[in-house]
Each structure stands twice: as C-alpha cells, then as structure tokens.
Amino acid sequence: xxxxxxxxxxxxxxxxxDGRITAVDEASxxxxxxxxxxxxxxxxxxxxxxxxSIMGLESPGRITGGTIHYDGTELTELSDSAQQQYRGSxxxxxxxxPSTTLNPVFDVGEQIAESLRLHEQEGDxxxxxxxxxxxxxxxxxxxxxxxxxxxxxxxxxxxxxxxRVDAYPHELSGxxxxxxxxxxxxxxxxNLLIVDEPTTAxxxxxxxxxxxxxxxxxxxxxxxxxVISHDIGVVAELCDRVAVMYGGQVIETGPVDRVxxxxxxxxxxxxxxxxxTANSSQPLPTIxxxxxxxxxxxxxxxxxxxxHATTACRESEPPTVSVDSGHRxxxxxxxxxxxxxxxxRNEPSAELLEATSSRPQxxxxxxxxxxxxxxxxxxxxxxxxxxxxxxxxxxxxxxxxASMLDRWLGDERTLTAVDSVTLSVGRGETLGxxxxxxxxxxxxxxxxxxxxxxxxxxxxxxxELVGSVDxxxxxxxxxxxxxxxxxxxxxxxxxxxxxxxxxxxxxxxxSRSDWTARVDELLDLVELGSQYASRRPxxxxxxxxxRVAIARAIALEPQVVVFDEPMSALDLxxxxxxLNLLNEIQERLDLTYIVISHDLGVVRLIADRVAVMYDxxxxxxxxxxxxxxxxTHFHTTALVEAATNNYNVNL
Amino acid sequence: MTIAESxxxxxxxxxxxxxxxxxxxxxxxNPLTLLGAVIVCFLGVLAVVGPVVxxxxxxxxxxxxxxxxxxxxxxxxxxxxxxxLLTRIVYGARFSLGIGLAVTAIRVVxxxxxxxxxxxxxxxVDEALMRLVDIQLAFPGLVLALVVAGILGPSLRNLLIALxxxxxxxxxxxxxxSVLSIKERRYxxxxxxxxxxxxxxxxxxxxxxxxxxxxxxxxxxxxxxVLATAGLSFIGLxxxxxxxxxGTMLAGGRQHMRQAWWIVNAPGAAIMLTVLGFNLxxxxxxxxxxxxxxxxIEVV
Numbered sequence: 001x002x003x004x005x006x007x008x009x010x011x012x013x014x015x016x017x018d019g020r021i022t023a024v025d026e027a028s029x030x031x032x033x034x035x036x037x038x039x040x041x042x043x044x045x046x047x048x049x050x051x052x053s054i055m056g057l058e059s060p061g062r063i064t065g066g067t068i069h070y071d072g073t074e075l076t077e078l079s080d081s082a083q084q085q086y087r088g089s090x091x092x093x094x095x096x097x098p099s100t101t102l103n104p105v106f107d108v109g110e111q112i113a114e115s116l117r118l119h120e121q122e123g124d125x126x127x128x129x130x131x132x133x134x135x136x137x138x139x140x141x142x143x144x145x146x147x148x149x150x151x152x153x154x155x156x157x158x159x160x161x162x163x164r165v166d167a168y169p170h171e172l173s174g175x176x177x178x179x180x181x182x183x184x185x186x187x188x189x190x191n192l193l194i195v196d197e198p199t200t201a202x203x204x205x206x207x208x209x210x211x212x213x214x215x216x217x218x219x220x221x222x223x224x225x226x227v228i229s230h231d232i233g234v235v236a237e238l239c240d241r242v243a244v245m246y247g248g249q250v251i252e253t254g255p256v257d258r259v260x261x262x263x264x265x266x267x268x269x270x271x272x273x274x275x276x277t278a279n280s281s282q283p284l285p286t287i288x289x290x291x292x293x294x295x296x297x298x299x300x301x302x303x304x305x306x307x308h309a310t311t312a313c314r315e316s317e318p319p320t321v322s323v324d325s326g327h328r329x330x331x332x333x334x335x336x337x338x339x340x341x342x343x344x345r346n347e348p349s350a351e352l353l354e355a356t357s358s359r360p361q362x363x364x365x366x367x368x369x370x371x372x373x374x375x376x377x378x379x380x381x382x383x384x385x386x387x388x389x390x391x392x393x394x395x396x397x398x399x400x401x402a403s404m405l406d407r408w409l410g411d412e413r414t415l416t417a418v419d420s421v422t423l424s425v426g427r428g429e430t431l432g433x434x435x436x437x438x439x440x441x442x443x444x445x446x447x448x449x450x451x452x453x454x455x456x457x458x459x460x461x462x463x464e465l466v467g468s469v470d471x472x473x474x475x476x477x478x479x480x481x482x483x484x485x486x487x488x489x490x491x492x493x494x495x496x497x498x499x500x501x502x503x504x505x506x507x508x509x510x511s512r513s514d515w516t517a518r519v520d521e522l523l524d525l526v527e528l529g530s531q532y533a534s535r536r537p538x539x540x541x542x543x544x545x546x547r548v549a550i551a552r553a554i555a556l557e558p559q560v561v562v563f564d565e566p567m568s569a570l571d572l573x574x575x576x577x578x579l580n581l582l583n584e585i586q587e588r589l590d591l592t593y594i595v596i597s598h599d600l601g602v603v604r605l606i607a608d609r610v611a612v613m614y615d616x617x618x619x620x621x622x623x624x625x626x627x628x629x630x631x632t633h634f635h636t637t638a639l640v641e642a643a644t645n646n647y648n649v650n651l
Numbered sequence: 652m653t654i655a656e657s658x659x660x661x662x663x664x665x666x667x668x669x670x671x672x673x674x675x676x677x678x679x680x681n682p683l684t685l686l687g688a689v690i691v692c693f694l695g696v697l698a699v700v701g702p703v704v705x706x707x708x709x710x711x712x713x714x715x716x717x718x719x720x721x722x723x724x725x726x727x728x729x730x731x732x733x734x735x736l737l738t739r740i741v742y743g744a745r746f747s748l749g750i751g752l753a754v755t756a757i758r759v760v761x762x763x764x765x766x767x768x769x770x771x772x773x774x775x776v777d778e779a780l781m782r783l784v785d786i787q788l789a790f791p792g793l794v795l796a797l798v799v800a801g802i803l804g805p806s807l808r809n810l811l812i813a814l815x816x817x818x819x820x821x822x823x824x825x826x827x828x829s830v831l832s833i834k835e836r837r838y839x840x841x842x843x844x845x846x847x848x849x850x851x852x853x854x855x856x857x858x859x860x861x862x863x864x865x866x867x868x869x870x871x872x873x874x875x876x877v878l879a880t881a882g883l884s885f886i887g888l889x890x891x892x893x894x895x896x897x898g899t900m901l902a903g904g905r906q907h908m909r910q911a912w913w914i915v916n917a918p919g920a921a922i923m924l925t926v927l928g929f930n931l932x933x934x935x936x937x938x939x940x941x942x943x944x945x946x947x948i949e950v951v
Contacts, residue, residue, distance in 0.1 A: 451840055469843050477846045490837035494859045504845040552841065 004071055004224050005054065005192055006030035011065035012049050012058050012248075021294065023049045023061055025248035025301075031192065034222040036215065038235030038256065040271065041245035042571045043542070044291045047228050048096075050245070051194045054226075055093050056083040071191070088115060092185035093194040098177035102169040108180040109165030112152055113145035115187040152183040157213050174437065175206035179213070186217070193217075194226045199234055205436060205642040211238050230571045232271045236260045241326070244268045247291075247301025254327030264321075264329040266337050267302045274576035283583065284576040284605070290541060300332065308333045388592055389448070389480070389560045390424030394457035396443050417443040419616035420457070425560070425609075430586070430593040432607030432624060434600060434639065440616040441596045442485075445564045448594065449482050461560075478508070481553030485565035487545035491537045497523075497548050498533040504555045522551040525588075527581060543574035547581070554585065560592045567602055579605060600639055604628050612636045674939065684935025690928030698748050701741035709734060709742045709895045718911045728913040730904060732893075736917045739895035743918065746896045747925060750811055751876045757815035759869050762822025767853055767861075769823065770830025781827070784820040792817045793879055800888040807896070810889040814879055818872065822865055829861035863940035870936050874929035881922050897922050 012024040024046045031037045039047045052058050054068055056075065068075040070090070075083065095101040102111060146165065153161035156179040169177055178198065185193055195214065199207035215238055218225050229235050235242050236256055243253040244265065252265040263269045270287035289305040296303065300318040303309040310333060318332040331337065396418040417440045425431040435441045446452040448459060450469040459466050466476050484490040491500050498519050505515040523530055526547040537545060546566065553561055566582070567575040579602065586593060597603050603610055604624055611621040612633065620633040631637045678685045702709075713733035721728045727736035769780040787795070799813035833839065834857065842856050883889040884898030892899055897918040904914030 449844060451843070472846075474846050477844060480844070482841065482844050484837040484841070486837065490841055492838040492842075492856050492860070495855075503842065503847070507845050507847055507851075549841075556845070 002069075002072075003030040003032045005226075006069045007050070007054070007066065008069070009066035010050065010053060010068065011063065012046075012053050012061045013064050014061045022064075023248055024053065025295070026066070027245065027248060027250045028066075029243045029250055029253060031224045031226055033191070033224050034218055035241065036218050036225045036227060036239045038232075038239035038242040039226060039228045039245060040230065040232050040235050040242060042230055042271075042291055042573055045245040046248035047245045048196055049248075051093065051196060051226060051228055054192075054194065055087060055091055056080070057093075088118065088190070089188045090190055091192045091194070092188065092190035094178070094181045094185050094196065094198065096197040098174055098181050099169065101181060102177055104169050107166050107168050108153075108172065108177075108184075109146060109149045112149040112165075112180065112184040112187050113142070115184050116145045116148055117141075118188075148187070149183070152187055153180065156180075156183045156186070157209060158183070173206075175210065178206075178210060182210075182213070186223075189221075190223065192224045192226065194228070196228045197230070198227065199229070199231070205638055207234070208642040214238060231275075232260065232268075232572070233275050244271065247295040249301055249330065251302065251331070252327075252329045254324065258324055258327045264323055264327075264334060264337070265302075265331050266306050266308055269337070271573060274573045281605075283580040286577040286580065287573045290543065290574075300330070306333075308336045387424035388427045388429075388462055389594070390422075390460050391444075391448055392422050392458050392460065394418055394421045394444065394447050394459070395455050396440075396447055396452060397455045416616050418447060418454075421613075421616075421618050422457075423611055423618065423621075425592055425594055427559070427592055428586075428590055429609065430595060430607045432603035432610040433594065433596045433613060434598065434603050434610055435613035436598060436639070439613040441598075441613045442564055444613070445482075445562055445594070445596050449480055449562050450477075474508070478504075478556045479559045481556075481558035481561040483546070483549050483553050483561065483563045483566050486569050487542050487549050488537065488569075490549050491545060491552075493537050496534050496536055497528075497540070500537070500548055501551045501555060504552060508556055518555065519551075522555055525554075525585065526551045541574075542570050543578060546570065546574075546578060550582070550585070554589065554591070557589065558591070560594065563593065563595045563597075565597055566595065568597065568599065575602070582606060600628065612639070678935075681935055681938060683931050684938070687928050687931025687933075687935060690924060691932055694744055694748060694925055694928065697741055698744040701744065705735075705738045705741055707735040707738040709739045710893050718907060718914075720911070721913055727917045728911065730900070730911075730914050731907055736900075736913065739900060740897070740917055740921050742895040743897045743900065743921065744925075746807065746890060746894070747877050747880060747922075750807065750814075750880045751873045751925075751929075753811055754814045754818065754876045754880075755869050755873050758819040758872065759822055759865060761815075762819035763826050763858075763861075763865060765819065766823040766826025767830055767857060770827040771834055771853070771857065777827075780823070784823050787817065787820045790817075793882065796879065796883065797886075797888065800883055805888045805891060807890045807894065810880060810883055813883075814876060818876070821868060821872075825864050825868060826861050829864065830857055833857060833860050867933055867937045867940060870929055871933035874926035874933070877925050877929070878922065881918075 006028075007030065008028050009026045010024050010028070011022060011026060013020050013022045027046065027050055029037065029039070029050075039050065041047045049058065049061060053061075053063055054070075054075070056078075063076050066076075070086070073086075075086065078086075102108065106114075150161045150165050153165060158164055158176060158179050164172065164176070169180075172180065182193075182195070198210055198214065211234065214225060214227070217223055227235060227238060232242075239256050241254065242256045242259045243250050244259070244267065245251065246267050252259060252263065252268045259268060260272055263272050267287065270285070273285040274287060287305060288307070292304055295301045296314065299314040299316060300306070300309070303313045306313070313332050316332075318330045320328055320330045321334060322328050323334075395416065397414040397416050399414055419440070421440075421444060423431065423433075433441050433444065443452065447454050450459075450467065450472055453468040461476060461479055464476075466472055469477070495503075498516075501519045501522055502510075502515045505518055510518065519533065520530055523533060528544060528547045528551070532540065532544065532548075537548075540548070546569075563582075567578060570578065582593070583606065585591065593606070595603060595606055607624045609622065610624045610627050611618045612627065612631075612635065613619070614633070614635040620627060620631065620636045627636060628640055631640050711734065713729075716725075716729050716733035717731050719725055719729040719733070725735050725737065727740065729735055730739070765780055765784075769777045795817045796810075796813040799816055800810055803809035803812060839852065839856055842852055847855075880889060881896070881898030881901065884896050885902045887902065890896035890899045892903060900918040901915055901922075904911070904918070907914050
C-alpha cells in the first residue's frame with residue numbers, strides 16, 4: 001500500500017538579492033498512517049521549510065521541483081483554494097512558539113471551536129456566515145462546539161478543561177498553550193499532524209508530558225505525525241522512523257533504533273554524540289564548524305565539515321546506499337566513516353584535560369552537606385572561607401494590583417517571585433540554579449546582577465554590600481558579567497559585532513587601538529573568526545551571537561559571570577560546543593560562574609553545586625552529582641525523572 | 652593596520668551595496684517613489700538656484716504688464732501688479748520648503764525628546780507628558796495653529812512657531828511606544844550592566860532603534876506643513892504681501908480668477924506638486940525602512 005504522504009525530490013528555493021538560495025534540495029521522505037516520523041537537523045537544514053511546503057505555506061519560497069503526494073492527490077499542483085480544503089481537515093500543523101501562534105484576543109476554547117466550525121460547515125455556509133457579522137451568524141451549534149473543545153482539551157492532557165476553556169492565552173503557561181494548539185490542530189481530525197519543535201520552548205517536565213500525549217495520539221487515532229526537531233533525543237523517544245536533514249537534503253533515513261543506535265552518516269553520528277546525557281562528560285563531542293551560509297552547488301552538503309570528505313565528496317553527489325531494510329544513507333565514504341568509530345572529539349589541550357579531570361571536586365562547599373532543604377545554610381557559609389558572591393535572604397515581590405484605583409482602595413495584590421533565597425558561590429566555583437519556568441530563577445538572576453532591586457535582603461560581593469545597577473560603582477559593575485538567554489535580543493541590531501563587544505571597553509575609557517586589539521583577542525577566545533567582527537547581528541547564527549554575548553560579558557575580565565539560560569535557544573550541537581567553550585574560558589580566566597537553566601543535563605555538566613528552585617524558594621541544594629543521583633525533594637525527583645526517564649513519563 | 656583598514660572599507664562597501672540594493676529594490680517595486688524623489692529634489696534645486704537664474708525681481712511691479720497670460724517672456728504669466736509669476740513661485744519655494752523643513756525639524760526634535768523621556772522614565776513623568784499630548788491632540792491641529800498665529804500676530808516667523816507648537820505630539824507618541832518595547836530588550840540591560848551613562852544609552856541603543864518610523868512620519872509631515880503654511884497664509888495669518896509665498900499669492904489672485912486663471916493655478920499647482928512629492932517619497936521610505944522588508948532581503 002502507498003504511504004499516506006510521500007515527498008519525492010522536493011526542491012524549494014528563495015529568491016534573494018544575492019541570487020537564488022535552495023533551502024530544500026531534492027529531499028524525499030514518506031509517512032504512513034499511525035506512524036511517527038522524526039525530521040532532525042540543525043537550524044538552517046531545511047526541515048521547517050519542508051514541513052511548511054507540505055502545508056502549502058512555503059512562501060516566500062517557491063517549490064521548484066519534485067512532488068508531494070498525499071493520499072492519492074498531488075498537492076503541489078493544487079490551487080491555493082483547493083489546498084485550503086486540505087489544510088486543517090486533512091493536514092494540520094502545530095507551530096513552534098505557542099505564545100505567538102495563539103491569538104491573544106480570543107480565549108482558547110473559542111480558538112479550538114473555530115477550527116471545528118470551519119471544517120464542519122464546509123459547503124452549507126449561509127451568506128451571513130460569510131460576511132462574519134457576528135450578530136447574524138447561526139450560533140445554534142456553538143454549545144456543541146464548546147463541549148467538543150472541552151473534550152479535545154481533556155484529550156491533550158489539559159487539566160480542568162471546564163474552566164480553562166475560557167482562559168486567554170496569556171493566562172496559560174507555555175506548555176498549556178502548546179497543548180491548546182495541538183487540541184485545535186486535532187479539532188478537525190486530521191490524518192497528518194505536523195509538529196514543529198514541539199518541546200523546544202518548554203521545560204523538561206512539560207516536554208515529557210507533551211511527547212507522551214503525541215505518541216498516544218498516533219496509536220489511538222491512527223494519525224500520522226511528522227515531528228520536526230533539532231533534538232535527536234526527543235525524536236529517539238517519540239518516533240518510529242527518522243529522517244536526518246542537512247543542507248536541504250535528507251542524508252539518512254531509517255527506523256529510529258537503527259539510525260540512533262548505529263548511525264552511518266558522519267553528520268548523524270555527530271548529532272547523536274553531542275547529546276547531553278546522564279553519563280556525558282566534559283569536553284563534549286561536537287560537530288566541527290557550523291552550517292555554512294550557502295551550501296555548495298555540487299557534492300555532499302556536509303563535505304565542508306566532514307573529516308572524511310574526499311575530492312569525490314565535494315565534486316559529485318554522494319551515492320545513496322541502502323544499509324538495511326529501510327535504512328538509507330547518502331554518503332560516499334561509508335567505509336572510512338565506519339573505520340573511525342567513534343566520532344572523534346574536539347582535541348582539548350593537555351592542561352585542559354588535567355583541569356577538567358579535577359573538576360568534580362569543588363573547591364569549597366559553602367552550603368554544607370547534602371541533602372539540605374530550605375535556606376538555613378547561612379550558618380554553614382561562615383565556616384568556609386568567605387564566599388565571592390552571595391545573596392542573603394533575597395525576596396522579590398511584584399505588584400500585581402489591577403489598577404491605580406485598586407491600590408487606592410487598598411486592594412494590593414503582590415506576587416512573590418523570589419522568596420527569602422540565600423545562596424553563595426565561591427571563587428572559581430560554578431553554581432547551577434535549576435527550576436521549571438516560573439520558579440523564579442530568572443528573577444533571581446536579575447536580583448544578583450542588580451537589574452532588579454530586591455524587596456528584601458542583601459547582595460554581597462567579596463564581603464562588600466552591593467546595590468542595584470544604578471547604585472553600583474564602575475568597579476562593582478565590572479566584576480559581574482552577564483549572558484542572557486536569547487542572543488538575538490541581547491545584542492543591539494544596529495551595532496557591528498566589533499562595536500558590540502567593544503562597548504564595555506569604550507565605556508571603561510579604553511583607547512581605540514587598545515580596544516580594537518582586545519576585541520580581536522576576545523573573538524579569538526570565544527573561537528569566532530575575525531571576519532565576523534564587521535558583521536551585524538542578523539548575519540550571525542544563534543550560537544555565534546551567543547559567543548559575541550559571552551565575549552562582551554568577559555571583556556573587562558569580571559570575576560563572576562551570570563548565565564541566564566545560556567543554551568536554551570540553541571541547537572543541541574551548538575549547545576555542546578558552547579558548553580565546552582564555557583568550561584575552557586572558565587579554566588583559562590579563573591572565572592566564577594552562576595548558571596541558570598531548566599536543562600538538568602547542562603547544569604549537571606557544568607556546575608559544581610546546584611540549587612533547585614521551586615515556587616520562588618530553593619528547595620534543595622548540594623553537590624551537583626549528588627543532587628541528581630539522590631534527589632530528596634519531590635520536585636527535584638520530578639525534574640530528574642523527566643530528563644532521564646527517556647520522555648516516557650506516564651500521564 | 653592595513654588589513655584592518657581594508658576589512659573596514661570592505662564592510663563600508665558591503666553596507667553601501669546592501670543600502671543601494673534596498674533602495675533600487677523599492678524603486679523597482681514602486682516607481683512612484685522615484686517620482687516623489689525627483690519632484691522633491693527638483694523643488695529643492697529650484698529653491699536654491701532658481702533666484703540666481705531668474706531674470707526678474709519678484710517684487711518689481713510693472714503695471715503695464717499686469718494680468719498677462721503665459722508667454723515666452725513670462726512662462727506662467729504675470730499677476731495684477733505685473734510681477735512675473737514663475738519668478739515668484741521659484742522664490743516661494745524657498746519659503747514653503749524652508750518653513751516645512753524648519754517646522755518639521757522642530758517637531759521631530761521636540762517630539763522625539765519628549766517621547767524618549769516619557770517612554771524611558773515611565774511613572775508620573777510619563778503620565779504628565781502623555782496627558783499633555785492628549786490635551787494637544789484634543790484640538791484640531793490647524794485650528795490650534797490658527798489660534799496661536801492669531802495671538803502672536805500675522806508674520807512668517809509666528810506662523811512657524813504656531814505650526815511647530817502643535818505638531819510634535821505624533822512623534823512623541825510613536826517614539827514612546829517604540830521605547831517602551833525596546834527598553835525591555837536585553838541589550839539595553841546589558842548596556843546598563845556595564846555602567847553606560849543614560850545619555851549614551853539613549854544615543855546608542857534607543858535612538859537608532861526608534862528613528863525609522865520617525866523619518867517616515869517626518870517626510871509625510873513635510874507635505875502637510877507646506878499645505879498648512881499655504882492655508883494659513885491664504886487666510887492672512889502667515890506671510891504678508893508682497894512676500895512671494897504660495898498661499899499669499901493664491902489669496903491675491905482670487906479676485907482675478909475669472910479673467911486670469913493662471914494667477915491661482917500656478918501657485919496651486921506648485922503646492923499640489925510639493926505635497927504629492929513628499930507623500931510619494933514618504934510612502935516609499937516606509938517600504939524601505941520597514942524591518943520586515945530588511946529581513947526579507949537578509950533572509951540568507
């Protein structure tokens with residue numbers, strides 16, 4: 001029997017002022033009913049464009065070749081209005097960022113009901129319905145739709161759907177919005193569901209639940225699901241088959257256990273190896289280089305980053321080899337690749353190796369032994385040598401009163417984001433702060449860096465009381481560097497890379513020749529070539545931008561660097577390279593790190609000690625390995641389970 | 652150093668090239684922008700060099716030649732005092748463009764400053780400034796200008812003051828809105844964290860990121876100001892005769908409309924052409940400075 005969806009030699013290209021860019025280049029794949037196919041690759045590999053082309057949303061790109069065959073119909077030949085019939089009712093797509101894809105002015109129940117309405121009344125709409133004059137539309141079925149919406153919300157695992165059906169998107173968490181999106185996609189009972197990065201914006205525990213729900217859906221309703229992700233771990237747990245994309249081509253495809261357990265293509269090997277797992281250790285293996293701006297016209301797209309690449313690889317298209325039943329690889333040097341298993345690592349210098357091997361022993365453990373709950377660690381602090389950076393009894397409350405009138409009437413409502421948190425970090429140490437989104441960890445970072453003024457409590461640097469940004473002295477500001485979560489947001493789009501990095505130096509009064517030299521030095525330190533110095537932020541990838549942000553943070557040689565979710569906006573392979581880089585910089589410059597993340601894998605790898613936050617409080621703290629191996633607080637247990645339990649948490 | 656210099660000039664060239672690409676791309680999609688640019692440039696050149704090449708004195712009366720229709724000697728004819736209309740229109744361009752630019756410049760500077768302050772400071776400063784804007788927006792702009800010009804007395808200088816006083820609120824609103832979103836961006840936090848003084852923060856991080864809508868509004872606004880200047884002069888609150896101002900010329904020619912159509916049509920056409928030119932250019936600029944447009948080109 002034919003598969004439900006089959007794509008043959010699909011080509012999608014974009015017209016730009018620099019000429020035509022081929023985003024998808026002869027990609028072929030197929031999905032069967034009830035099957036979950038994972039489409040994996042780094043950002044820029046063409047996976048999202050492929051998915052959008054299936055939905056007929058490829059613009060501003062254009063399909064320039066190949067076929068998309070769906071259940072006996074050729075989708076590329078359909079007119080836009082004919083495609084509209086398929087969209088939603090047969091094919092549905094859930095986009096990456098739930099907070100921007102839901103319309104903020106309608107409640108989620110209405111948005112789910114809308115897709116029910118659109119697909120139910122096909123054909124028998126009255127003229128008045130077309131005019132969208134709300135007083136005249138037939139609302140007799142609206143009650144039914146509301147009931148169905150509640151059912152759907154229940155089906156995707158939204159608790160209390162009866163009340164949440166009336167909630168507006170901003171009243172729901174990211175995970176809930178994502179589920180509401182899935183519910184609305186399922187409303188029309190599609191045969192193929194495309195999910196773009198279903199979990200990237202979510203924290204670990206929520207990820208696990210959503211993935212569990214998706215796989216249940218596939219088995220229960222016989223829906224085909226196409227999952228797009230850069231995280232081969234997600235795909236490994238969820239999918240039946242996997243297709244790996246690079247440079248617009250599908251370079252390896254096969255059953256998930258074959259591809260993930262014994263990958264053949266060097267790129268797939270790299271993707272699999274750079275995952276951060278429970279037994280990863282520093283330095284992490286990485287894929288050398290980064291996705292080039294423009295793929296070569298001929299030859300294997302991966303050749304420029306592949307250590308096995310030969311002249312033949314660069315000059316002619318690689319052959320597609322069938323390794324096993326259903327397992328196909330496009331690589332011309334398979335024998336050479338197999339001979340050098342496992343994937344070589346980035347060779348670290350000898351001194352670095354030595355340094356990393358001694359890392360698990362933190363230089364000091366101020367917070368006493370493990371396990372310990374609550375914040376009664378201040379006593380233990382004083383026994384050790386004085387900590388470098390510490391927060392005492394920090395509390396931050398936000399005013400949530402609805403209006404000025406409420407305030408006058410004395411109806412003051414506050415939200416306690418951080419609740420008497422005491423923590424400290426010693427020189428050369430790395431403190432990890434873990435927690436789900438909404439646990440107050442980012443507010444804590446803003447308190448420590450001085451961007452927010454604490455409602456209560458004090459912050460000490462090297463025993464000296466420091467205030468907020470506006471009251472800190474230049475020296476105090478210089479001592480703390482900060483790297484933020486979203487690199488696109490943290491660098492002024494108008495400045496060149498050189499100007500962005502130079503900013504703290506210029507501010508500190510360095511002369512032009514001095515700072516130019518220092519910027520080159522810093523670019524070198526963060527392993528960014530000097531050719532990037534004159535580029536602007538939009539010409540850089542997320543990983544490269546994050547390097548710029550790191551360079552800026554360490555420009556004035558701070559003593560402490562605070563990282564607020566430094567990796568969560570990045571691809572897995574980029575994450576691994578950056579983690580290695582952070583470690584290397586720490587060793588070289590003798591820095592103290594505070595790393596805030598929802599990703600246990602990252603924290604475990606980089607931190608000596610961890611503090612777990614839940615609901616504004618630190619609920620557990622201690623040495624990184626110990627906390628993760630023997631968690632005592634129920635929340636830590638849940639976090640660890642979600643991260644290590646291979647995403648198969650029962651719901 | 653030579654390498655650094657060469658990469659620097661390379662970068663400048665690249666930037667220039669991408670700038671030119673955006674401009675030519677917009678012109679290709681929308682040739683009317685080119686028309687607007689040509690009209691504006693033409694008027695600008697006319698205002699600067701016109702008086703030098705014109706053989707007549709704009710104020711010299713020659714009653715023997717009054718109300719002459721367009722001819723070779725007087726391409727646009729003469730008015731009721733026998734003055735050459737083309738010369739007067741060319742001189743008038745100086746007033747119209749000059750006042751337009753001056754008024755718009757004052758509006759932009761005042762409005763942007765107030766918007767920046769209001770958006771960045773927040774709190775009661777914001778409340779106070781925005782209520783001021785609200786009050787100003789509650790009056791129709793031209794009527795308010797009329798009142799101000801009426802109080803100050805009719806002259807070109809007072810007209811300039813009157814128009815500048817009423818128009819800055821749009822800029823304040825737009826800038827405040829952009830600042831509100833941009834000050835939440837992390838790069839502003841990052842700048843504060845390295846101790847950037849406030850003035851530098853405004854100049855380097857806020858202003859360049861809010862300025863494109865201001866440029867667009869200012870261009871569209873130039874046309875309106877030219878129109879308002881002519882309008883107020885027409886009813887006698889602006890330039891006084893014999894100043895060759897287009898609105899005043901219209902007013903002067905009104906009574907001879909029936910015998911000498913060219914007296915009103917020439918300044919009328921000049922006003923229309925100017926406003927049209929600025930509007931077309933403004934629309935084109937909006938396309939060029941639209942961030943979505945830039946991402947489309949830089950999608951690579």
